[in-house]
Amino acid sequence: MSDLLTLNHLRYTWPGSTDPIVLPNFTLAQGERVFLYGPSGSGKSTLLALIGGLVKPDQGEVVFAGQHLESMKGAKRDQFRADHLGIIFQQFNLLPWLDVRSNVALPCHFSKRRAQKAGPLDAAVERLLMGMGLESALWSRRADTLSVGQQQRVAAARALIGEPDLILADEPTSALDMDRRQQFIDLLFEQVKLSGSTLLFVSHEKDLAVRFDRQLSLDEVCL
Amino acid sequence: MNLIRLAWRSLINRKFAVILTVITIAFSIGLLVLVEQLRQEVRQGFYRSVSGVDLIVGGRTSPVQLLLYSVFGIGSATNNIDWATFEELEGLPEVAWAVPMALGDSHQGYRVMGTSKAFFDAFKVGNQESLSFVAGRPQEVLFDDLFDVVIGSQVARKLGYSVGDSLVLSHGTGNVSLQSHDALPFQVAAILAPTGTPIDQQLYVSLQAHRAVHVGWESGMQRPGAGLDTDRARAMQASLEPETLTAIFLGLKSRVAVFGLQRRVNEYRVEPLSAIIPGITLQELWKISGLAEQILRVVAVLVVITGLLGMLTVLLTTLNERRREMAILRANGARPYQIATLLIWEAGLMAAGGIGLGVILAYLVQWGAAPWLLDRVGIYMGLEWLAPWQWGVLGIIWVAGLMAAAIPATLAYKRTLADGMQVRS
Numbered sequence: 001m002s003d004l005l006t007l008n009h010l011r012y013t014w015p016g017s018t019d020p021i022v023l024p025n026f027t028l029a030q031g032e033r034v035f036l037y038g039p040s041g042s043g044k045s046t047l048l049a050l051i052g053g054l055v056k057p058d059q060g061e062v063v064f065a066g067q068h069l070e071s072m073k074g075a076k077r078d079q080f081r082a083d084h085l086g087i088i089f090q091q092f093n094l095l096p097w098l099d100v101r102s103n104v105a106l107p108c109h110f111s112k113r114r115a116q117k118a119g120p121l122d123a124a125v126e127r128l129l130m131g132m133g134l135e136s137a138l139w140s141r142r143a144d145t146l147s148v149g150q151q152q153r154v155a156a157a158r159a160l161i162g163e164p165d166l167i168l169a170d171e172p173t174s175a176l177d178m179d180r181r182q183q184f185i186d187l188l189f190e191q192v193k194l195s196g197s198t199l200l201f202v203s204h205e206k207d208l209a210v211r212f213d214r215q216l217s218l219d220e221v222c223l
Numbered sequence: 224m225n226l227i228r229l230a231w232r233s234l235i236n237r238k239f240a241v242i243l244t245v246i247t248i249a250f251s252i253g254l255l256v257l258v259e260q261l262r263q264e265v266r267q268g269f270y271r272s273v274s275g276v277d278l279i280v281g282g283r284t285s286p287v288q289l290l291l292y293s294v295f296g297i298g299s300a301t302n303n304i305d306w307a308t309f310e311e312l313e314g315l316p317e318v319a320w321a322v323p324m325a326l327g328d329s330h331q332g333y334r335v336m337g338t339s340k341a342f343f344d345a346f347k348v349g350n351q352e353s354l355s356f357v358a359g360r361p362q363e364v365l366f367d368d369l370f371d372v373v374i375g376s377q378v379a380r381k382l383g384y385s386v387g388d389s390l391v392l393s394h395g396t397g398n399v400s401l402q403s404h405d406a407l408p409f410q411v412a413a414i415l416a417p418t419g420t421p422i423d424q425q426l427y428v429s430l431q432a433h434r435a436v437h438v439g440w441e442s443g444m445q446r447p448g449a450g451l452d453t454d455r456a457r458a459m460q461a462s463l464e465p466e467t468l469t470a471i472f473l474g475l476k477s478r479v480a481v482f483g484l485q486r487r488v489n490e491y492r493v494e495p496l497s498a499i500i501p502g503i504t505l506q507e508l509w510k511i512s513g514l515a516e517q518i519l520r521v522v523a524v525l526v527v528i529t530g531l532l533g534m535l536t537v538l539l540t541t542l543n544e545r546r547r548e549m550a551i552l553r554a555n556g557a558r559p560y561q562i563a564t565l566l567i568w569e570a571g572l573m574a575a576g577g578i579g580l581g582v583i584l585a586y587l588v589q590w591g592a593a594p595w596l597l598d599r600v601g602i603y604m605g606l607e608w609l610a611p612w613q614w615g616v617l618g619i620i621w622v623a624g625l626m627a628a629a630i631p632a633t634l635a636y637k638r639t640l641a642d643g644m645q646v647r648s
Contacts, residue, residue: 075558082556089554092547097236098229109225110556158555 003063004030004165004198005051010060012046020058021046026221028166033192033199035209038218044202047221048170051200052085053077065165082111086159086197090171093155096144100134101125103143104158114162128157131191133183149180156188163195170202185211226561230568233548237541241573244534248577251530252620253584255523259613260589261604262516266509268602269295272420273501275347277481278473280304280312280488283495286504287511293324293470294501295421295601296334299396300326303467305494312471312488317480320345322472325433325465328392328404333378335392335426337433337465340366343373345474348418359386359413366429369460370453371412377423377597379414386411392428392436404436406450419603430465527620531627534573538566538631542638549639559639563632570628574621582609582617 010023021043028034038044049055050062053069054077062069065084069077086107094103104125108115118124129139132153138146143154152172159167169188173181185208192199201212209215234241272294273279281289282302291297313321322345325337336342343354343362356362357376365371374384384390388411394402409428417423435456439446451459475481481500488498549562557565586606593604609617 078556078558082558087554093551095548095551098232102232106552107555109229110558110561114556 006063008061011058033213035212035215036202039204083113084165086164086167088155088169088172091175094143118162132157167199245576247533248530249580251526252581256585258519264604271349276472277475280498281470286499290504300469319476320474324470326469329396337430355416370409372409373413373427375423376417421601424601431463434463535627559636563636566632567628574624
């Protein structure tokens, strides 16, 4: 398995802070499902911002799909993120005033690469919604009329559309109850497998970790 | 879904604030368009009313006053003209036609003009159109009977007269007249076709009839027992010579002669006269009303600015609550400039909606005001399509709206860069 993402000797200081965050080494292999244990305040947001190319490291390199993010210009980094990254947050993932379908289709309007990979958009959207276990009666409803659990599944479908190389899931299940958590992860795994994407799942819920290919803790990653 | 559609959906989500903003802009645009359209239409209407006349002659007075009372029935004459002057002017070689005008009576608030057959033959309005009739006896025999009255189309419509109806004239030009010429009733001989000018708002009798109803009224009141009855008046018809006129309309054989004749009339020795070229006097009138128009324009522009500021306020106040929205868009691949563009599009859609609605509003008001203007000053106002330069101005206003939106857009841009994909609180 080749490496999708490598972080090497990274060092980053948030504006206004004096303590640099250091990430000596971090690697994700192609198609890997990685559980990253990280309670809040452990450098998680720094790691995600660096992977997402939202901030430039002071030192070190971020190699994503063979490209050096740290030397890219802002606009190019934005484009790269749009093309290669699908993101799921803890909650408030969806544009509340947009219907479910349009929410899922959103990334394809900002990335030609993902639009091309998705093929006919309506079909791709519906396939993913179905794959995430959302019945068709919900598809045309406004996103904010759905339950939190349903919204998280829509968010997952959206992250998966156009088969991005990496799915970043930042505490996607922490707003769900136990049964729904397992169900969500089952569905997510299935779809990640279908799209061939790598999954980085950040969570503080250790009991979920066993189901992943590899388990990491942020304090091993960040210094 | 492109950014415009996304902007549209986002606007729909905040429809109440958006509708109010659009209405505010629409009112301001409506005012702006209306002021401009009314100005043009009123000017055109006035011009239509006098375009067929080369010179108007009256007793010595100011040109604007002469124009207003002779053509538009606004104000009244201070001096009359002698009949001999009319005969002299009519006989001049450069004069193609002369129409006399004797005022002094009214009928239910409409002005009665004593004139001659020449009025129907020679008078032109608008684009050199002759007067025509919708009903009545042949044009050649009008005024052959002393008590023929020809009525304008608005008079016929408003008062419900048809040919053969009988009516009496009132002494004086006020709306309510205490004295009427009851003894000498007139019969409607013909009804003029509408012209969209003050001609529609008048009644026309012969100069002899005008003279006949005033026999015994020399002091301004009827001397008891001094008036004529219809039989005696008819018997006297041939000998009823007009004495004085209020104004004379002249048409010249060649327009080149206009200035020379105007000067000669103004220097006339026998009595003090004023001659005006209607087109030029209208220009003077517009100079007077120009200041008011400018003030209206400035007010309209200020109101437009207020409308755009209202839109800016709506965009700025929603910016905070939309912070999360922008983070979501950014996480899904939207570049900061695209998020800024989204706001610009929202402003663009609101401004375009306001401008469109405003133009419609202006047309509705014009459409509603047209009958009123027709009633009050006899000016017909058509619904003219906006001139290209007016569309240009509306375009500039739209761009100004986009530029106003640059402020929230820039703020959104900066915040998106600072917030990244997640809203830090």
